[in-house]
Amino acid sequence: MSATNTAVQPPADAAAPVRHPEAPAPGEPVGSHYANCFGCGPDQPHGLHLAARAGEGVDITAEFTVRPEHQGAPGLAHGGVLATALDEALGALNWILRVISVTGRLETDYLRPVPVGSVLHLSARVTARAGRKIYATAEGRLDGPDGPVAVRADALFIEVKVDHFIENGRQEEIQAVMHDPDVRRQARAFEVNP
Numbered sequence: 001m002s003a004t005n006t007a008v009q010p011p012a013d014a015a016a017p018v019r020h021p022e023a024p025a026p027g028e029p030v031g032s033h034y035a036n037c038f039g040c041g042p043d044q045p046h047g048l049h050l051a052a053r054a055g056e057g058v059d060i061t062a063e064f065t066v067r068p069e070h071q072g073a074p075g076l077a078h079g080g081v082l083a084t085a086l087d088e089a090l091g092a093l094n095w096i097l098r099v100i101s102v103t104g105r106l107e108t109d110y111l112r113p114v115p116v117g118s119v120l121h122l123s124a125r126v127t128a129r130a131g132r133k134i135y136a137t138a139e140g141r142l143d144g145p146d147g148p149v150a151v152r153a154d155a156l157f158i159e160v161k162v163d164h165f166i167e168n169g170r171q172e173e174i175q176a177v178m179h180d181p182d183v184r185r186q187a188r189a190f191e192v193n194p
């Protein structure tokens with residue numbers, strides 16, 4: 001196994017993560033946070049279309065089917081695409097914590113090549129929280145949920161307010177989502193929850 005960086009390992013005094021009472025029930029889809037998201041958006045024609053389901057703890061599962069457009073080497077998935085799948089699976093944990101957070105650091109280990117046509121069985125879980133910092137880990141397995149681990153990642157996500165997107169996103173897209181009452185309601189609900 002590769003070396004780890006202390007930035008993605010929780011400090012000794014970090015708190016255990018807590019499943020939010022209004023998180024989706026185990027087995028339920030967590031939904032997409034943005035229809036045009038490259039990782040999970042249903043309206044994104046070039047995207048990965050990850051559909052995560054809530055786990056029983058502070059965790060999710062999802063499947064990613066590697067398509068020809070995801071190749072790096074002939075017949076094999078591109079490492080950056082696999083990192084994206086892990087990042088998106090980790091991002092879906094926001095729905096279990098009911099917190100808005102973004103990736104601060106993502107450390108990825110590639111253990112086995114992932115052929116085109118394979119289904120990567122992804123799982124991600126929050127390991128700890130310390131203030132705005134959310135520590136999480138994810139893995140992708142081949143040949144089923146109990147198959148060999150092909151890729152894994154440790155990550156540090158940082159909690160942000162809705163203003164993070166409003167202030168930094170291109171206005172064209174921000175204005176479009178601001179006019180979507182579902183997005184506004186969802187984003188604000190996340191913000192006021194503990």
Ligand SMILES: CCCCCCCC/C=C\CCCCCCCC(=O)SCCNC(=O)CCNC(=O)[C@H](O)C(C)(C)COP(=O)(O)OP(=O)(O)OC[C@H]1O[C@@H](n2cnc3c(N)ncnc32)[C@H](O)[C@@H]1OP(=O)(O)O
Pocket residue numbers: 007033034039087088091092094100101102103104105131132133156158160162165166177178183184187
């Ligand atoms: C009406 C509008 C509605 C809009 C609705 C939108 C809904 C969206 C919903 C849900 C979105 C979920 C999306 C999931 C998608 C998958 C995940 C992604 O791909 S996310 C994209 C990639 N990530 C970024 O673009 C982050 C870019 N970075 C930043 O913006 C900043 O650096 C940020 C926010 C991460 C931190 O900046 P600071 O100024 O707020 O805070 P500081 O003080 O720098 O950091 C806080 C603590 O974290 C540590 N930290 C930050 N970054 C670190 C790093 N890279 N490594 C180690 N530590 C780090 C710092 O050392 C600090 O620690 P100490 O409190 O001092 O102990």
